[in-house]
Amino acid sequence: MSLTWTAARSSGLHGLLRVPGDKSISHRAIIFGALAEGRTHVSGFLEGEDTRATERIFSQLGVRIETPDAQSRIIHGVGLHGLQASAAPLDCGNAGTGMRLLTGLLCAQAFDSVLIGDASLSQRPMARVINKLEAMGGRISAREGNFAPLHVHGGQYLRPVEIDTGVASAQVKSALLLAAMYAEGESVITEPRPTRDYTEAMMKSMGWPISYSPGRIRIRGGGRLQGGDIGIPGDISSAAFLITAALLIPGSDITLENIGVNPRRTGILQALRLMGGQIEVFNEREQGGEPVADLKIRHSALKAIELPESLVPDMIDECPIFFVAAALAEGTTDASGLAELRVKESDRIASMVTGLRAMGALVEETPDSVTITGGHLHGAVIQSHHDHRIAMSFAVAAQCASGETLLHDCDNVATSFPGFVDLAQSAGMILE
Structure with a gap:
């Protein structure tokens, strides 16, 4: 089955949200x-x-x-x-x-x-x-x-x-x-x-x-x-799409409840904070031996960084959405040590580079690195390659782009984030 989404610019994300279990x-x-x-x-x-x-x-x-x-x-x-x-x-x-x-x-x-x-x-x-x-x-x-x-x-x-x-x-x-x-x-x-x-x-x-x-x-x-x-707490890999969307879309202010914040999974939070993202972690507690917290995220003006390679293993699944943040940040972001992305559900470096270029981003790649210069994005036709994280990453990118974006092959989103479209819509994303 091939599922196509249509997405367009959002005017802001709001609400108290829960993502599926880890x-x-x-x-x-x-x-x-x-x-x-x-x-x-x-x-x-x-x-x-x-x-x-x-x-x-x-x-x-x-x-x-x-x-x-x-x-x-x-x-x-x-x-x-x-x-x-x-x-x-x-x-x-x-x-x-x-x-x-x-x-x-x-x-x-x-x-x-x-x-x-x-x-x-x-x-x-x-x-x-x-x-x-x-x-x-x-x-x-x-x-x-x-x-x-x-x-x-x-x-x-x-x-x-x-x-x-x-x-x-x-x-x-x-x-x-x-x-x-x-x-x-x-x-x-x-x-x-x-x-x-x-x-x-x-x-x-x-x-x-x-x-x-x-x-x-x-x-x-x-x-x-x-x-x-x-x-089982909420999956930070799923939360990352809403976190990044809220940081990027002007006027956004959301709270995510019951998110797992195991230190070996929070590389994406550290990376986005280095870029200037306003992410407040509060109500920290333990659930079944795992650290859990609530997160409050507000729109922020993100700036490019050189991603510390030490963070990559702790955010390997979140790299695609990090690339979207880099494409909309001020300046040029460098990230290396990414070879593992080549052997995921798709070649995630190639999938993201191709899609971001189609939306107007300036991106360069090597076998294990990317260089992304932030700027304005426009709508495009994107192939998700039946990769759930590619589909959701470009759904977020489309919320900040001019014009309409068509996302093909989005069927596998159900593998990790059932109900993504409904939750995204309820928060204010323009996605069908």
Whole structure:
């Protein structure tokens, strides 16, 4: 299915808004709730296509999951060794998080599994996960080029390792952590740069023997997870589109409630503040072991910056909307260390550069960097390449552009932000 949006200049965003639950935490809540002993009650679950795909897979693996109401799940855990083989392939849809984490978990099972995905996911690199898991003793067969479908061979002996992920990727790290749960002994996992720590935090909160600091984790195999309550905050990746829109559109003043502000996810807030963005963080609290806060955002005159490369791992999913902010800021913004964007749902550097140029922006790119000179944007016809973050980024850009913008291939927005158009309209965005 191909979905087209029409967008135009907005006169301002206002209101008290809530965004859907965090996608990364929702995936992990299903996974660890399934592996726990006892029941796990999840509130704030993201009702998106990606997270529902992970939920369906665990149902195929013999886990009973109830839906008492929207955004809630009750997971009847089967314990570390209670998963059952599925006769049918396990369809991850568009979820790279789901596929990579499940590869780590399934290579430790006694049975074989086949992981499949949609056309986009089937073109995304899996070698970085496969190679690291094979160093632990896993065995995974892939299509030529290390692409899905993945045949994960069960019945392997996994050994504890001291290993570096080699790339700043929370998905690679989490796949290794899931496999290490089944290894006999202690594993030490390090990263070239710290990434989001949702996996470690959830494992520790459920009783697993794990210790960690930024970029380094020690984990022992053979532990137990205890079910309980998991409250999922609003996804800062989803909030970033509304935050940036409010900063850019004159007259805007919005408040976002219950947003997850894990330090490994707030790079976008730091970047926008460096540009002069007025973002107030208040009512800070903890929910299920995760820091949560409310945010107040007002229109601000943004200025170009040289993006600190240290922020990139903590805002990798928010880089497309950051590029929009740069295209409308005063001056020339430089950002580097962005190679990871080339292997997302689309080549996000190429997708953003092409679209911004179509709207009149002056943009230069290298394999891992962009240089964007701020100015005026005009309406254009944009291809989103079935990439949810590209579609929403250009929906925001169109709110500040002259004329009308047509956005094609917006169907995959439902993977991470169901109801985006309705919420955007209610806040004052011109989007249909």
